[in-house]
Amino acid sequence: MSIQWFPGHMHKARLEIQATLPKVDVVIEILDARIPYSSENPMLAELRGEKPCLKVLAKSDLADEAMTAIWHAHFEKTVGVRAQAVTTEDVPTIRRLKSIATSMVPHRRGRTVTAMIVGIPNVGKSTIINYLAGRKIAKTGNTPAVTKQQQRVNIGDGVTLLDTPGVLWPNVLNVNSGYRLALLGSIKETAMEYADIGFFAARYMLAEYPDKLIERYGLDTTPTTELEAIEAIGRKRGCLGKSNLVDIDRASRILVTELRSGGFGPLTLETPQTMQREKTQTEALAAEKAERDAAKDAKRKKRFRDRERAKRKARERR
Known part of the structure; x- marks a missing residue:
């Protein structure tokens, strides 16, 4: 996302x-x-x-x-x-x-x-x-x-x-930072998908705070994937639709809302080590993007020059 x-x-x-x-x-x-x-x-x-x-x-x-x-x-x-x-x-x-x-x-x-x-x-x-x-x-x-x-x-x-008004930046290049900002309510709801944020939250909780996840929702076992976690939360909270299938969006909203409000107790979603690792990854992605953009720009300029050259030749033939 x-x-x-x-x-x-x-x-x-x-x-x-x-x-x-x-x-x-x-x-x-x-x-x-x-x-x-x-x-x-x-x-x-x-x-x-x-x-x-x-x-x-x-x-x-x-x-x-x-x-x-x-x-x-x-x-x-x-x-x-x-x-x-x-x-x-x-x-x-x-x-x-x-x-x-x-x-x-x-x-x-x-x-x-x-x-x-x-x-x-x-x-x-x-x-x-x-x-x-x-x-x-x-x-x-x-x-x-x-x-x-x-x-x-x-x-x-x-x-x-x-x-001053609360200000984000035009493009959040670090995908994980974007998820965390959305998870904790700094992104307007219309600019995000709850299911995406819910999967991110479930993945993080399974990796760092599995016991809190199990305790909060009274799970019998530890889910092995974020989808299993969201579905387990949905069943425990009655988020069932047709054919007894879990409504992923509703279950995701429950997880996001309760994590955002402190329902799992005190927790931190990143460390200075996380920051250094993700900064390095983001800088590499930004460099790759700049390289791709430069290549696209060069192609556009070449197409423009080729079109102009073709027009000149066509005029010369007349």
């Missing part, structure tokens, strides 16, 4: 972020602690350059605590980057993000610090903004693309916050 969801307001938001970044002191990037790599926007990294960045691992109560600590250490190896895991159950930690951000720009001591807060859709950015400000200033919702335009907010303690 290819994930491509980049509506017009996201393109506009990207241009606004690019134009505003030079006036910003520090960037606060909200990530989903369950998918820190896949929820990290590569387009933002390119635009941000060397500007200080605070990586906030949101929804950390839904992620594996030990793995979150590993990701925290991974991010802080990068110069100019700090990391902090947060959960809406621990509001004081969220509010400390202001002091962490200001400490990253000591040259602004005594002056107002401008922080741009960014993140992919449905990562919890608006909720964090409301806690930082101590009041409701940003719309929240369980669907992506709630925030549509930038807004500037004074959140106190000498910090002005620039809120």
Whole structure:
């Protein structure tokens, strides 16, 4: 499945972020602690350059605590980057993000610090903004693309916050990242197929958390394939259609919905090792695509030249 969801307001938001970044002191990037790599926007990294960045691992109560600590250490190896895991159950930690951000720009001591807060859709950015400000200033919702335009907010303690719409990138080349984004609700439902996402989720759970899958659905044995897993879930939850066949779409929706909401308990869907492996694979795929595109372009140009040459010869014969 290819994930491509980049509506017009996201393109506009990207241009606004690019134009505003030079006036910003520090960037606060909200990530989903369950998918820190896949929820990290590569387009933002390119635009941000060397500007200080605070990586906030949101929804950390839904992620594996030990793995979150590993990701925290991974991010802080990068110069100019700090990391902090947060959960809406621990509001004081969220509010400390202001002091962490200001400490990253000591040259602004005594002056107002401008922080741009960014993140992919449905990562919890608006909720964090409301806690930082101590009041409701940003719309929240369980669907992506709630925030549509930038807004500037004074959140106190000498910090002005620039809120930006949730932005993906035009083409998610890493197929696995696309699946994870869809699985955790950062892709609009109309841009994905539940059966595809359900098979991905079942495959991952069988490989990494088979006991949780068995416990959640009361399975008698461990399924050997993702199809067996989806069918077993469907039978347990009554997703049966004509001829007693499992409705794959309904069963997939159940698995996706319950995994997304934390029904399996804390879990993390990727590691720094996963990231390195998939980055290498994605770079190879991107290089292959660029090579294919260049070859197609060369063929188009040759056909055009051949047509023009044939036209000239035809004119000369007249």
